[in-house]
Amino acid sequence: MALTGLFLCLFLVGHLLGNLQLFVGGEEGREAFNNYAQFMTTNPLVKVLSYLTYAGIIFHIVDGFVLTIQNRKARPVKYVVEKGNLNSSWASRNMAVLGTILLVFLVSHMQSFWYVMHFGDIEIVDGVKDLHSVTVDFFNPAINNLAAVMTGLYVFAMLSMAFHLNHGFQSAFQTMGINHPTYTPVINFVGKAFSILIPAGFASLPIYLFIIQS
Amino acid sequence: MNITLKIWRQKGPNHVGAMETHKMTEVSGDMSFLEMMDVLNGNLIREGKEPFAFDHDCREGICGSCSMFINGEAHGPGRNVTTCQLHMRSFKDGETIHVEPWRSAAFPVIKDLSVDRSSFDRIIQAGGYVSVNTSGETIDANAIPIPKHDADEAFDAATCIGCGACVATCKNSSAMLFVSAKVSQLSLLPQGKPESKQRVIRMVDQMDLEGFGNCTNTGACEVECPKGISITNIARMNRAFLSSNLTSK
Numbered sequence: 001m002a003l004t005g006l007f008l009c010l011f012l013v014g015h016l017l018g019n020l021q022l023f024v025g026g027e028e029g030r031e032a033f034n035n036y037a038q039f040m041t042t043n044p045l046v047k048v049l050s051y052l053t054y055a056g057i058i059f060h061i062v063d064g065f066v067l068t069i070q071n072r073k074a075r076p077v078k079y080v081v082e083k084g085n086l087n088s089s090w091a092s093r094n095m096a097v098l099g100t101i102l103l104v105f106l107v108s109h110m111q112s113f114w115y116v117m118h119f120g121d122i123e124i125v126d127g128v129k130d131l132h133s134v135t136v137d138f139f140n141p142a143i144n145n146l147a148a149v150m151t152g153l154y155v156f157a158m159l160s161m162a163f164h165l166n167h168g169f170q171s172a173f174q175t176m177g178i179n180h181p182t183y184t185p186v187i188n189f190v191g192k193a194f195s196i197l198i199p200a201g202f203a204s205l206p207i208y209l210f211i212i213q214s
Numbered sequence: 215m216n217i218t219l220k221i222w223r224q225k226g227p228n229h230v231g232a233m234e235t236h237k238m239t240e241v242s243g244d245m246s247f248l249e250m251m252d253v254l255n256g257n258l259i260r261e262g263k264e265p266f267a268f269d270h271d272c273r274e275g276i277c278g279s280c281s282m283f284i285n286g287e288a289h290g291p292g293r294n295v296t297t298c299q300l301h302m303r304s305f306k307d308g309e310t311i312h313v314e315p316w317r318s319a320a321f322p323v324i325k326d327l328s329v330d331r332s333s334f335d336r337i338i339q340a341g342g343y344v345s346v347n348t349s350g351e352t353i354d355a356n357a358i359p360i361p362k363h364d365a366d367e368a369f370d371a372a373t374c375i376g377c378g379a380c381v382a383t384c385k386n387s388s389a390m391l392f393v394s395a396k397v398s399q400l401s402l403l404p405q406g407k408p409e410s411k412q413r414v415i416r417m418v419d420q421m422d423l424e425g426f427g428n429c430t431n432t433g434a435c436e437v438e439c440p441k442g443i444s445i446t447n448i449a450r451m452n453r454a455f456l457s458s459n460l461t462s463k
């Protein structure tokens with residue numbers, strides 16, 4: 001759980017850095033993004049990395065489900081009154097729910113972009129697949145009449161990710177046995193910052209694309 | 215003060231339980247929660263009804279018997295207290311108080327509020343000891359110098375009274391706080407070092423066998439623990455478990 005979770009955190013950093021190129025406007029931005037997308041789907045090293053990421057996600061999900069089921073079984077009769085909010089954070093008690101939201105998002109997200117890029121009917125511009133237009137159009141209300149809903153859902157999913165990471169990042173270190181009077185406060189701080197900045201970065205893109213096109 | 219109690223009533227391990235309501239008047243704020251329960255049971259007996267079964271022994275916060283989940287929290291409101299150390303002044307006049315047993319597959323209900331915590335005993339039997347020769351030539355423990363910091367940490371871990379509040383509180387019914395306290399208490403000291411690898415593996419294996427859930431680091435246990443045992447102990451045990459598994463033959 002901890003290893004796969006932290007590995008996925010690294011993936012998020014890479015993915016976000018790539019996506020941020022969408023902020024670059026005009027022809028230049030389109031070219032840069034499309035070349036980047038081409039590189040990401042063809043480079044053998046990236047291929048290896050992507051298979052590792054798939055494996056990581058699958059392992060993380062299966063492990064998460066197994067843990068959650070075992071943990072439910074460990075308390076067959078529930079409390080009539082239980083006040084978890086007095087002793088633990090909401091995110092820490094709802095990791096499986098937050099994870100499931102992320103899973104639903106992931107499937108829809110892969111279908112919108114990954115599937116189109118690999119198997120979809122996609123235009124070729126300057127010799128490379130034009131994923132840039134697919135992305136930009138997806139959040140354009142003039143082209144996709146669900147653009148507003150999609151933007152909202154993306155922001156919601158990123159909010160879920162923020163909470164998932166808010167507990168998950170720091171929790172992974174505790175799981176691996178790292179708890180130290182000096183380093184743990186640093187880890188907690190980095191975790192909080194990570195859980196706010198990364199989802200905020202991801203969410204900023206659909207918001208930006210939606211606003212400039214409406 | 216007047217209070218309304220909703221208390222778990224369960225005939226036996228294989229019966230289905232339910233909450234039962236009792237009103238009490240003229241409860242003194244200076245009573246402990248267990249004294250209030252004694253008065254209630256006295257009233258019930260006088261009325262020819264069945265009193266509530268609950269565990270208690272020392273009534274001074276050291277034995278860990280008094281397992282009650284009160285108003286959604288192990289040992290009720292207040293930090294670093296057991297049920298016997300909880301006073302009725304912690305509640306408001308007219309308040310409805312819910313009293314439930316510890317709920318965990320590994321702590322089956324015996325009757326009403328009384329649960330079977332022998333799973334903890336079996337975890338201790340699996341490795342929670344040091345093998346010291348007691349044939350009469352026992353070496354004085356104080357003969358071995360111990361760094362102050364280690365001694366302090368071992369003593370802090372050793373204050374665990376095995377009450378099970380950590381399990382009762384944890385949304386996963388995980389026993390990690392208890393087990394890690396016991397592992398730490400022994401492994402931090404020189405006498406416990408020789409058996410430290412097998413100890414952590416055996417105790418964790420037994421914990422899993424007993425049907426406790428997995429720790430997901432919510433931290434609820436250390437908040438509700440009457441002895442303030444820190445989850446630093448859990449990290450230490452995770453570390454020891456990992457390295458013992460990697461290095462033991």
Ligand code: HEM
Nearest residue numbers: 001002005008009064095096099102103168171172175430
């Ligand atoms: C695809 C959907 C996902 C599901 C179903 C999922 C599910 C879970 C579950 C059930 C847990 C742990 C249980 C708990 O602590 O209560 C967890 C922990 C965690 N997750 Fe996820 N997750 C998902 C995606 C992600 C992503 C994308 C990341 C990071 C980029 C991530 C990072 C973490 C971390 C760091 C932990 C904590 C590990 C630990 O404490 O040992 N998860 N996840």
Ligand code: SF4
Nearest residue numbers: 374375377378380439
């Ligand atoms: S760790 Fe704390 S809550 Fe758990 S059994 Fe020991 S004293 Fe009780």
Ligand code: FES
Nearest residue numbers: 273277278280298
């Ligand atoms: S009765 Fe001993 S700790 Fe409460």
